[in-house]
Amino acid sequence: MTRIDTLDDLLSDRFSCRAFTPKPVPRDQIERILEVARKAPSWCNAQPWQVVVTQGDATDKFRAALMSEVQNGSPKLDLEGPENYPGVYGDRRRTVGWQLYDAVGVKKGDRIGSANQMMRNFTLFDAPHVAILTSPRALGPYGAMDSGGFVLAFTLAAQALGIDTIPQAAVANYAGFVRQYFGIGDDRNMLCAISFGYADRSHAANSFRSERAPLDDIVDWRS
Numbered sequence: 273m274t275r276i277d278t279l280d281d282l283l284s285d286r287f288s289c290r291a292f293t294p295k296p297v298p299r300d301q302i303e304r305i306l307e308v309a310r311k312a313p314s315w316c317n318a319q320p321w322q323v324v325v326t327q328g329d330a331t332d333k334f335r336a337a338l339m340s341e342v343q344n345g346s347p348k349l350d351l352e353g354p355e356n357y358p359g360v361y362g363d364r365r366r367t368v369g370w371q372l373y374d375a376v377g378v379k380k381g382d383r384i385g386s387a388n389q390m391m392r393n394f395t396l397f398d399a400p401h402v403a404i405l406t407s408p409r410a411l412g413p414y415g416a417m418d419s420g421g422f423v424l425a426f427t428l429a430a431q432a433l434g435i436d437t438i439p440q441a442a443v444a445n446y447a448g449f450v451r452q453y454f455g456i457g458d459d460r461n462m463l464c465a466i467s468f469g470y471a472d473r474s475h476a477a478n479s480f481r482s483e484r485a486p487l488d489d490i491v492d493w494r495s
Contacts, residue, residue: 282431288482289436289467290372290392291475292399296327297468301433302401308429314418320407321422324454327401334453335396341449342394350409350447350461351416364485371480393442397477399467404443404450406460419463426466436471439464 273281302325314320326334357365372378378385396402405423407415427437443450447462456462471478 279428282428286427286431286437287478288438289399289469289471290397290438290477291472292397292436292467292469293472294398294400295470296400297435297470299327301435302327304433305426305429305435308432309422309426312418312421312425314421315414318411318415318418320411320415321419322406322460324404324406324456325401326403331396331399331401334402335394337453338394338396338443338446338449339391341446342391345446345449347445348448349444350451351444351463353445360485360489364483368482371482372477375476375480377476390442392477393440396440396443396465396467397438398472399438400469401467402443403466403468404454404456405463405466406451406456407463409459409461416461416463423464423466430468434470435468437466437468439466 306323306325310319310321312321356362372389373380373386376385376389378389403426405419407419409415411418423439427439430437441464443465444462450456450462450465451458451460
């Protein structure tokens with residue numbers, strides 16, 4: 273197997289895990305993931321990413337505090353979110369949303385069911401670990417763009433070790449709370465969370481895979 277085939281397999285096998293077992297990931301494997309992910313490319317080699325990684329009780333305490341904030345507080349993003357998802361982007365968003373709802377039995381018009389599924393984001397899908405990713409506020413969009421490469425490297429390194437992940441933008445809706453909870457300075461933007469651990473393969477939420485656009489939809493060849 274060539275190296276590109278190995279990479280293709282990792283990308284194909286990786287999925288957004290929405291139900292984890294409580295089994296913790298050994299510390300040495302978490303460190304191995306981070307050792308690999310830190311090699312991601314960045315503009316001017318700035319390497320703007322920093323992560324807080326939780327283990328054991330620290331994950332459960334954050335999970336409980338986050339749920340309390342979501343139920344009683346107000347959303348506050350560090351970075352401006354999308355204005356909307358026009359055209360094909362909205363179509364793709366709706367498609368994966370209905371794939372999830374169909375898998376877990378949420379019917380169209382079931383607002384309670386869809387709200388309950390959305391709240392699963394803030395339980396971190398029961399993951400035993402979460403990584404909170406930040407970049408310097410001074411680097412703005414470029415710091416965020418570089419950190420996206422770190423997210424990809426993290427998730428692929430985890431996949432290579434048989435560890436499942438889900439990058440979560442939803443947690444960034446409470447960025448101010450997350451920064452305060454972990455003592456992260458106001459000079460850093462909270463970008464996303466990556467919940468990780470071992471997938472509950474029997475859970476319906478893990479039974480589907482999202483689609484990918486064909487090359488003709490994403491490439492404009494110029495000769």
